[in-house]
Amino acid sequence: MSKKKNTNNTEEPKGVRPFGGAKKSMEGASNIDGSISPYDRVKLARAVDRPRGKDFIFGVTQSFFEMHGDRRFGDDGAIIGGIGMLEGKPVTIIAIDKGADTEERMARNFGSPNPEGYRKALRLMKQAEKFKRPVICFVDTSGAYCGIGAEERGQGQAIAENLFEMSTLKVPIITILTGEGGSGGALALSVADEVYMLENSVYSVISPEGCASILFKDSSKASEAAECLKLTAEDLYKLGVIEDIIPEGKDIMSRVKDLLVSRIDVLEKEENLQSKRYDRFRKF
Secondary structure, three states: OOOOOOOOOOOOOOOOOOOOOOHHHHHOOOOOOOOOOHHHHHHHHOOOOOOOHHHHHHHHOOOEEEEOOOOOOOOOOOEEEEEEEEOOEEEEEEEEOOOOOHHHHHHOHHHOOOHHHHHHHHHHHHHHHHOOOOEEEEEEEOOOOOOHHHHHOOHHHHHHHHHHHHOOOOOOEEEEEEEEEEHHHHHOOOOOOEEEEEOOOEEEOOOHHHHHHHHOOOHHHHHHHHHHHOOEHHHHHHOOOOOEEEOOOOOHHHHHHHHHHHHHHHHOOOOOHHHHHHHHHHOO
8 A cells, every 4th residue: 555645634544453442352253142242342342442444444445545525515524535446446435434543533523424524425425426436335433413513504414315315326335334333323324235244333223321311211221221222233133234244353454355345346247226225225
């Protein structure tokens, strides 16, 4: 990979961060047998030293050119998007990034996108459709930003527009959940032909703490709520929400890259992608 710099601190990482949290399960053999509790999975998904969006971008591509702005309001650092080369094939890559240190986390709003971030992502997806490039999304967010400014600029509308437009996009879409997959903020980049999860990622309509506060009136019961939410990769695979679980460990980037190369090759040969994508979500 060649060294490159972009604005918004989107500089190629000097080295992909190892997985954090419970390092025995992360760096050793994968653990997809349910021996880790759902709430422990949540903690692992939130670990500060997990690879971020840009780690996956530079981990699977030979080169990457970032593109900025939604052409309506501005740019959003929480979402990185652009064109990358995947084994010689041009692809559009969109990733939610939480940031690696305090300064970057603030610049990226801790991975909680504003409306302009989702509109930037949609702009790049429509561009990919025009030039017949597959779309790859890496998702890691606790949810869309819910600040006053975000609401004034149409956060709900931006997410809804992504859901609508992605459902009819004419090129293959693959989404991989790499950490947290929180509510509509994650779904706005997950209306894909195929969805995968890393083994210690989670995907849910609400956080365990939020669920416990609403249902049990006690946020300390987050562990119990996590059990009820069925938010782990294992649960969602059994429910048919995702296609497969990607084991974690030192060779994670190679596994993700090999998966993307093989599945894009298959999806590009598929006919009626839009109707199959529609049927995929209707069955839920």
